[in-house]
Amino acid sequence: HHLSHAASAFFSSPYEEAIILTLDGVGEWATTTVSLGKNNKINILKEIHFPHSLGLLYSAFTYFLGFKVNSGEYKVMGLAPYGEPRFKNIILDKLIDVKEDGSFRLNMDYFNYATGLTMTNNKFAKLFNMKRREPENDLSQIHMDIAASIQAATEEIVLKITRFLFKEFKLPNLCMAGGVALNCVANGKILKEGLFKNIWIQPASGDAGGALGAAQAFYYQELDNKRKILKTDSMNGSYLGPQFTDDQVENELKSCGANYKKLTSDQIIKDTAKALAEEKAVGWFQGRMEFGPRSLGNRSIIADSRSEKMQKNLNLKVKYRESFRPFAPAVLFEKVSEWFEINSESPYMLFVADVKKSKQIQMTNEQRNLFGIDKLNIRRSSIPSVTHVDYSARIQTVHKETNPMFHKLIEEFERITKYPVLVNTSFNVRGEPIVCSAIDAFNCFMGTDLDVLVCNNFILNLLKDYRNKYELD
Template sequence: MRVLGISAFYHDSAAALVEDGRIIAAAQEERFTRRKHDPGFPTHAVEYCLAEGRTTVSEIDKVVFYDKPFLKFERLLETYLTFAPRGFVSFAMALPLWVREKLFQRQLLTDELKALGGGVDVSSRLLFTEHHLSHAASAFFASPFDEALVLTMDGVGEWATTSVAMGRGNQLDVLREIHFPHSLGMLYSAFTYYTGFRVNSGEYKLMGLAPYGVPKYAQLILDHLIDVKDDGSFRLNLEYFNYCVGLRMTNGRFDKLFGGPARKPEEKLTQIHMDLAASIQVVLEDVVLRMTRALARETGAGNLCLAGGVALNCVANGKILRDGQFGSIWIQPAAGDAGGALGAALAAYHVNQNQPRLSPMGRDAMRGSYLGPEFSQAEIERRLQAVGATFSVVDDDEVIDLCADALAQEQALGWFQGRMEFGPRALGGRSILGDPRSPRMQSTLNLKVKYRESFRPFAPSVLREDVSSYFELDVESPYMLLVADVAKDRRVPMTDEEQKLFGIEKLNVPRSDIPAVTHVDYSARIQTVDRATNPRYHALISRFKQKTGCPVVVNTSFNVRGEPIVCTPEDAFRCFMGTEIEALAIGNCFLRKDDQRQGLKLNYEHAFTPD
């Protein structure tokens, strides 16, 4: 049985193909259209999934959309009626779109798929799942567990903003929900907005900014904005928010509480913004930990799965792990709305069609999240020749050796290998790599390669067998969704003068023997690399270790700020030529910047709208 899952029309649209319970392919539309967070119908992603599965629209048994539009419209109407006449402007803006498109998504989806399938009508095979069920299914059915508690937290689906389910075998039973407008995701996004970042894409920046600040506003948030019970259930004080009735997340009362208006995008970050980031991060962690502790006591579950946008908060995830209430936790790497496409397909197959699960046998079903397109060596060479690239074709061992040498010489290396990752993280398929020992690498990558804010940290990729030698972690973290501290014997103590520094002044103080991946609070967002899951990436880091003694590399996504992660060899070459990346490996093709024709050079610094 083949099931095609689709998420679309809000942000991060995607498609996923599941065949007899096995995940065949999954990809976000943005990677093909080169439009960040593309919300449109995922035409290219669907075409890719069908091609990867060697199938057609006519051979798909079920097509599943990741939420229920009528329930969302019900929320829109009820919210307006509750707050009327406030909110008329936003309601009036939303209503035409709903009447024109969203209420008739069955027809819209049918028409789009008919265009892709040569006129085949799929309306009789079209299903809709609830948003949080899609998230929960993406986490549980892809997890390595036969039984687990599933916690989903995001902004909002149809009505649910937080949900708890129990997964057993091929079934998911929803135990309870918290409904809109009370939302932990909305609360965090309100501070994303207030500190000048973009809602639905800038939350990870707020998380990265938090260690520069002091959580001096945490109690103010708990006193005025959110009422949290011992079991983690909560209600927001809606007097401080505008998202129910307006076009802003916060309002004048929120501004007054925190001493001024929201920061404008690109405006200078000050200590107050860092302290606000630290404060909302502490509050988020407090709520989530109360919730997970209560759920562990109540259910006795040994395993926990996490999904929804809040599950991308890897600092909170690390706190849950260290809290020790669950024996194991597993987080869906595409935890946001893109992953809803995969969850919708899995929910339809297992829950709706009552099909048995494949035995997890202790491993997850995501296959490293390498579920996107890949290119043969011959195709890579043809594509690079077509764009005028100068490259050498070398064997497997030599490409590893050349790349390890480039890293050891503190060069920024573009690494394009195998299948593209599904989800927001680059995991060694479409990555820019660097030497973590270099005190200059963090600044170089941010300012000269990524063209992004200087405060943002970089993640380490570390050999799984060496993780506990460098970090206070001894479990797998293949999807870069857990934060842990750098091991104490790797740290460099700060002097008294350095301790007095505040905020971004701390940025250039080396804090360990791997300074490029050590955040200002000695933490790191860790990816463990397993030989079985990504042998080529494992071989590269192993060779780097042979040459330098260090089993860690800097890993950031292969793109610049505002650009989707590269998908094709042409995307990679353009990014290479538009930035100060010095070496590039695509398959067995090795490219040096100095060898390229000057006329092919691009300027990527302002090529994309900042996110």
């Protein structure tokens, strides 16, 4: 399991040699591994075993906060900036013992996942002096503070591990995979620390990426095939899924009884950029579907980053999900350092960095003291719909080499507005998978408050109504 994770990170990366760190819940018995990758071989050097797991620690808090394990962890990460990490020391003192090299053991007196049917037990609840939050109940400040605390503890542990790996191996390249590697806030901290010259994280870091890694490990490790190392990486921007011709898309739209117009690709760019500049929310369906949990501009809902209402509207009226959840900016790679405190590529939305100080609008003391979620309504930067309450953003850099169409669209939006940044979120509603086909896209469009749907060279503007067919995640 962990060899597959390690292979998916190293063999897809642009490095001839690297340290590979995998962190997840559990796979076989390992929960954390350190390996050395060189040319076409990977050697696992050390492991931490179940039940001691950083992924399961984070999942235990996900459960305790009333979210679904193995899908709600990113909600905990999104909730964390609304709170204060006042329980961090309790977590590090009582729940997990971390050594100087970052290795750790959990205190299983507080957890139930090894032998029971729940993640945590009564002793865990007593430690925080509260019961587990019931799913869908209101969030209060203590929930936000607990989220902030487990996020801060996770960051501290991951940084301890990566610092020690740098000291021990003195290699410039780090590769990462496993579910915990999707914690883009922690990844941003590793990047900002600047110990490793290069960091590459597998975009499908969860178990889906294990399929890719298993094939790569067999091809290189077992069959001893020569490895061709590409200058960027070998993931093709993670656009590895199905794609559909205009004929296929048109047949699908006809079968749905859709009302559409066919335009040239240049006209599609112009009309879509104009609609975005008018604060319309657009379902954007182009080319090959993304592999992994993030939409990266081929199966995306996109919108105007300048809009103050967009973050709330997209969450509540389009995605039907919790209003506190942040959205990612898709920014032209050439312009990323003008807008965000980051100088490197982030094509897979795996690094969080702050919005540039010059683009921020500082909160007053009165605004800072507002209850967590009330801060949502305050304009924090010139791109408010992608600026989280702590001025951070989960960045996607868009590259003309891997996605020329999306790159052109953002260029056209910039020509109209002077802003090379769009809101980018996955094309789905809460509890539903990301759309794959034009039929999926049309059905999602009809069930939400999206204004425009673009599928290849076809554009639709329609009235819709929503029917809830999916279990909420």
